[in-house]
Amino acid sequence: MPAKGYISNSVIRRLPRYYRFLGELQKEGTLKISSAELSARMKLTASQIRQDLNCYGGFGQQGYGYNVDVLRREIGEIIGVKKKIKTILIGAGNLGKAITSYFDFPKYGCELIGIFDVDPQLEGAEIASLSVCSMTKLTAFCGEKKPEIAVLCIPKDSAPAVCEILVESGVKAFLNFSHYDINLHFEGIITENVHMGDSLLTLAYNVNNKDK
């Protein structure tokens, strides 16, 4: 049996989704919501919502439901959105540029404090009010600023060396767009792998095997 206080990954992965839906409800001006209403909206069961939330405490009120503002604030607190974890991005190619500009880091609990690229041509280029740094400055930068998260927008081949440096410098977590399997090579490192290829293949599978 899981230890008391243990929270399963399945629950953790639903937190951002609750947070997102509650944000929408807030925007719509909804003040209170019952687990039944929220479940209809999110296409999951009311039971699951109550179970999930009660991993962290009783945020509702019997006979009433949940106060949207309070619940969202509580979940934000649990995730730690206010912490603004220091984050760097490696690889200012197309994808890196897109993420840097497209992405509202503070909204997701992070603060982007540095962008790095191997290409000396890019050095000094301005993206999202940060100027791209040479990779040669990476170690020194990490030693000084102590970023905790790195977003990897580099090819698979260059990933092992870069990860080595970053882990060595104390980076704890990766948002990994390279196809390098970080967690297979480093112990205790937190990773979120984005495999768009896998997503497309899953899509292809489902299209090709529809009603079979």
Add this chain to the structure above:
Amino acid sequence: MPAKGYISNSVIRRLPRYYRFLGELQKEGTLKISSAELSARMKLTASQIRQDLNCYGGFGQQGYGYNVDVLRREIGEIIGVKKKIKTILIGAGNLGKAITSYFDFPKYGCELIGIFDVDPQLEGAEIASLSVCSMTKLTAFCGEKKPEIAVLCIPKDSAPAVCEILVESGVKAFLNFSHYDINLHFEGIITENVHMGDSLLTLAYNVNNKDK
């Protein structure tokens, strides 16, 4: 109990990963692999690998293991990588551009046949040897070319209208970067949602709640 022949989502989502790892083994020149060896490499159990594969048939040989080439080809066949599903991309902003150039569609069972954007300024711009089309041409294009997959790189607000048109025109599946919940609004549409925000929040949660 699940109907015979039913294959769970958990299994389906592992297929692209098997496919990827087998590709690597191929590159390394490995000819055969046992479920035990593969499981060590992929950090899952040998049991699971054998169970997964046997949803589709017996691809191995007792006492020997699996032939890497054969197994990869079989999985490719199951996914349907050779089909090259006609795919369009909507939204040629930073993200759309990145995906268009960054991404080897044929490698993932798709063929990119059109790029669309609302911005008339972008009309005719060349990306990945395709020229960007105006959104006004979308319906006609779909009617003629019958794309089955759409990659949505547009903001949430414009998504409902675009999805309406696309679903109407026979698009069956979405790789969805907009934060619009397609499957909440359309029945029987296949979707893969990429929520980088959720990934970052999960990362933030894990960093903030490490050893708690």
Add this chain to the structure above:
DNA sequence: TAGATTGTTAATCGATTAACAATC
């Protein structure tokens, strides 16, 4: 044949759902 490893059935484990007593 002996050894290895699959395919497959059975056991376990964990996550989801249902039920209901507590309580606002």
Add this chain to the structure above:
DNA sequence: TAGATTGTTAATCGATTAACAATC
């Protein structure tokens, strides 16, 4: 108080793991 809805315990379901007979 009566009605509603939570928090929580118990039941169910499905996915993962273990075990082993089949067989190359």
